[in-house]
Amino acid sequence: MEHWLVPPLKVAIEAGTPLLLASLGELYTERSGVLNLGIEGMMLMGALSGFIVALITGNPWLGLLSAMIVGGLMGALHAFVCISLHANQVISGLALSMLGVGLSGFIGKRFVGIPLKATFGVSPIPLLNKIPILGSILFEHNVIVYISYILAIILWLILHRTKMGIMIKAVGENPAAADAAGVDVYKVRYVCTIFGGVMAGAAGAYLSLAHIPMWVENMTAGRGWIAVAIVVFATWDPLRALLGSYLFGGVEALQYWLQPWGIDPSLLGTLPYIATILVLVIIGSSKRLRRAMSAPSALCKPYIREEKVV
Amino acid sequence: MTKSGGIIIKYTALTVILLIITAVATWTLAPGKERIVKVPVLKGEPVAKLAESALALSKRLGIEFDIPKTPEGDINATQLLLNLIPLIDKASEIIPPKIKAAFIYVGPIGDYGWTHGHDTGRRIVDEKFPWLETVYAESVSEADCYRYIERFIKQGCNLIFTTSFGFMDPTLKAAKEYPNIIFFHCSGYKRWKNMGTYFAEFYQLYYLNGLMAGALTKTGKVGYVGAHPIPEVVRHINAFALGVKEVNPDAKVYVRWIFAWYDPVKAKEAAEALIAEGVDVIAFTEDSPTIVGVCQDYFKKGRPVYTFSHYSPMYKYGPDVVVSGQLVHWEKIYEDIVIKVYLGVYNKTNLENVDYWWMLREGAVELGAEYGMPINPKFEPILKEKYVEDPILGKISVYDLVMIRLKQMSEEVPTFDPFTGPIYDQEGKLRAKPGERLGHYALWTMDWFVDNIVGTIPKPGG
Structure with missing residues (x-):
């Protein structure tokens, strides 16, 4: 018999993975100075396209790939509007969210109620899953969960240990200075925004190909917004995003464990947002923390390159 | 190339794209071009046949009808068409009116549950009865319900189904406002002389x-x-x-x-x-x-x-x-309702006590x-x-x-x-x-x- 801790923690990871994927992408986007509020819509479009392609080809990997492409394309659209056209990032992001919700609902109508055979099933990692307790919590999931572990670590390393990471952070903090230092601000922002879209698409595909293998309208149910909150909660750090995702995923999943004790689920549902606000308050209250952990200074500010006088 | 050159190219490209979009939109949305149509002269066999049919119909309707002739002895096609008007009017009086039913759903028809079930019922009755036309609106919020009802009435609907508990009060309000329209509300308990209720119970x-x-x-x-x-x-x-x-x-x-x-x-x-x-x-x-x-x-x-x-x-x-x-099987209930409305069993005055609570016995x-x-x-x-x-x-x-x-x-x-x-x-x-x-x-x-x-x-x- 498994330890009593195993099922709830396992579920927390399962429910946290789409949040993790989406928030890792959003984190990079915001680090480069672009706010993307279109995550919800990108996740939905990813979920739908992943589902359709997996249904037609019978291959979940192709589904995942197409979800990433669709997410990336939407990210590219956001990038074009915000970076090249200097449009308001909030408005563009909200528009993309609404577009994604509406369009996926419209296109997806014909795909509702079709069972999907090609899914990412549970594939335990041999040996590792024999570790007592931790083994079954961490290593009895589908492949995307394992990929997300590795991605979180790699993305942390890139951000904090490589030149590329410094470039991204510089662009998000002070694009003019980065530009002067020879960094192509537009290129970095484009890449990060498209990457954010790709990750959101993958998060959507996780929902429709692994978590609940089917297409249902609006199946993300607000996860895109929680992902945006997680980025703030994690103070723009990939490993803290990992923690935040499992925490928020766990809060959501565990309400049914706690229900018999009379704990109100709608109250639990507000916890991620309350936690995020608390983090903001804590950061705001200390100068030292503010310097180390606050939002990228150039977030939401379009960068318009000054003309060089030759 | 200078930086400003790049910007010019970018904005030119954007302008061109916008122009193309505008052109395509104008082309597709513009009203049909005027065409010169040659009106064929009406004569010969088709006209004779039309005259024959009109004569036959007039006999069935019991209206006097003469086939108009030109001085040359041909059938006067134009006059023939004009003479058809009273025939058509009389015929449409006799043929029962069509029912145009609107369905207002709270969820998307693709939910594979509640709304999907109602819409399946709608499609079945729509196909079954040639005198029934149906329209629907999905994902309607409670606040929008009344406006959708009004819109459907303007479109000529004479029977309105609202399929969410939260639509109860807007439906009742509409029933009082539009006494000539028949309403049916699913899962509620408020009724009116022109508003009944129905439910399939599990x-x-x-x-x-x-x-x-x-x-x-x-x-x-x-x-x-x-x-x-x-x-x-x-x-x-x-x-x-x-x-x-x-x-x-x-x-x-x-x-x-x-x-x-x-x-x-x-x-x-x-x-x-x-x-x-x-x-x-x-x-x-x-x-x-x-x-x-x-x-x-x-x-x-x-x-x-x-x-x-x-x-x-x-x-x-x-x-x-x-x-x-x-x-x-919502269609069992919908079938019963639309047939009774069609036959006049249900009308705008007698629905106050019509409450369907259908289960196994009724096949719902x-x-x-x-x-x-x-x-x-x-x-x-x-x-x-x-x-x-x-x-x-x-x-x-x-x-x-x-x-x-x-x-x-x-x-x-x-x-x-x-x-x-x-x-x-x-x-x-x-x-x-x-x-x-x-x-x-x-x-x-x-x-x-x-x-x-x-x-x-x-x-x-x-």
């Missing part, structure tokens, strides 16, 4: 599912994932629990609420929580096949958890785990994992091997018990009802005396749980 089927669940559970723990803690769902959980109790008096029914009609992810999480607690049969009220998928996954993992179809046939999502279920609901499959054949042997002692029927297999109860509840005057006393609630209070059948009001306002249920009914605001 509790008999939940009871039958409960019988099977009680026979199938090995752990003695049966689960139920509930949508909202309202009387309708409470009634269904109680009916289910009564079924479980009849076959397996020691088994308990564990309830989890998800506070949503449609939320696949919450449904999955609630089901997982129940399974972690040791539940091995789950019934649910949630409008997607998610829980069936969860159970099928557990079956594959070697830990079978059984479940039931809800609203739509979900057998294909879990052929190894779907035992039976409750399916809806069906027991089944799939249409036409009351019990998944895979489970027949197990259910036939499990015996119970019934005070009237004696020693009987669960399979036979289900079939007999199904027959009893489908009779013209149902000879069995699950809510027959003695029924005790969780506090041990006697809710139905031995032999007493709970009435419509008690079922409609139910806010207590039967004694073998573990869980609470959250009170609003608490």
Whole structure:
């Protein structure tokens, strides 16, 4: 018999993975100075396209790939509007969210109620899953969960240990200075925004190909917004995003464990947002923390390159 | 190249794209180009035939009719057409008016649950009756309901169906405002002289599912994932629990609420929580096949958890785990309503007491994992091997018990009802005396749980 801790923690990871994927992408986007509020819509479009392609080809990997492409394309659209056209990032992001919700609902109508055979099933990692307790919590999931572990670590390393990471952070903090230092601000922002879209698409595909293998309208149910909150909660750090995702995923999943004790689920549902606000308050209250952990200074500010006088 | 050169190119490209879009839009949206049409001279055989048909019709309608001739003796086609007008008017008076029915849905028609069920009903009656035309609006919020009703009336609809409890007051308001339109509201209790109500009720089927669940559970723990803690769902959980109790008096029914009609992810999480607690049969009220998928996954993992179809046939999502279920046939109700409106049985003055509360007897609901499959054949042997002692029927297999109860509840005057006393609630209070059948009001306002249920009914605001 498994330890009593195993099922709830396992579920927390399962429910946290789409949040993790989406928030890792959003984190990079915001680090480069672009706010993307279109995550919800990108996740939905990813979920739908992943589902359709997996249904037609019978291959979940192709589904995942197409979800990433669709997410990336939407990210590219956001990038074009915000970076090249200097449009308001909030408005563009909200528009993309609404577009994604509406369009996926419209296109997806014909795909509702079709069972999907090609899914990412549970594939335990041999040996590792024999570790007592931790083994079954961490290593009895589908492949995307394992990929997300590795991605979180790699993305942390890139951000904090490589030149590329410094470039991204510089662009998000002070694009003019980065530009002067020879960094192509537009290129970095484009890449990060498209990457954010790709990750959101993958998060959507996780929902429709692994978590609940089917297409249902609006199946993300607000996860895109929680992902945006997680980025703030994690103070723009990939490993803290990992923690935040499992925490928020766990809060959501565990309400049914706690229900018999009379704990109100709608109250639990507000916890991620309350936690995020608390983090903001804590950061705001200390100068030292503010310097180390606050939002990228150039977030939401379009960068318009000054003309060089030759 | 200088930087400004790049910007010029960019904006030129943008302008060109915008121009192309504008041009395409103008071209496709513009009204049709004027064409010079040559009017053919009307003569010859077609005209003669038209004259003949008109003459025949005039005889049937009993109107005098002459075929107009030109001085040359040909048929005067123009005059012939003009003479047709009184014929057509008279004919359209005699032919019954068409019904144009509007359906206003609260959810998307693709939800595979509530709205999907209503829309399936709509499509069936739409195809069946040539005199019926239907239109619908999906994902309508309560606040928008009234405006949609007005819009449909402007479009010429004379029969309006609103299919959500929350549409009750807007529908009533519209019924008072538009006394010549006929309204039907699903799942509410307010009626008016031109507004009736209807509902397809499931509790008999939940009871039958409960019988099977009680026979199938090995752990003695049966689960139920509930949508909202309202009387309708409470009634269904109680009916289910009564079924479980009849076959397996020691088994308990564990309830989890998800506070949503449609939320696949919450449904999955609630089901997982129940399974972690040791539940091995789950019934649910949630409008997607998610829980069936969860159970099928557990079956594959070697830990079978059984479940039931809800609203739509979900057998294909879990052929190894779907035992039976409750399916809806809204078309039975819609058919009855539109025919009676068409024939004038229902009109704008006599709907105040028209309330459909249709169940097995009327065929509005069906027991089944799939249409036409009351019990998944895979489970027949197990259910036939499990015996119970019934005070009237004696020693009987669960399979036979289900079939007999199904027959009893489908009779013209149902000879069995699950809510027959003695029924005790969780506090041990006697809710139905031995032999007493709970009435419509008690079922409609139910806010207590039967004694073998573990869980609470959250009170609003608490």
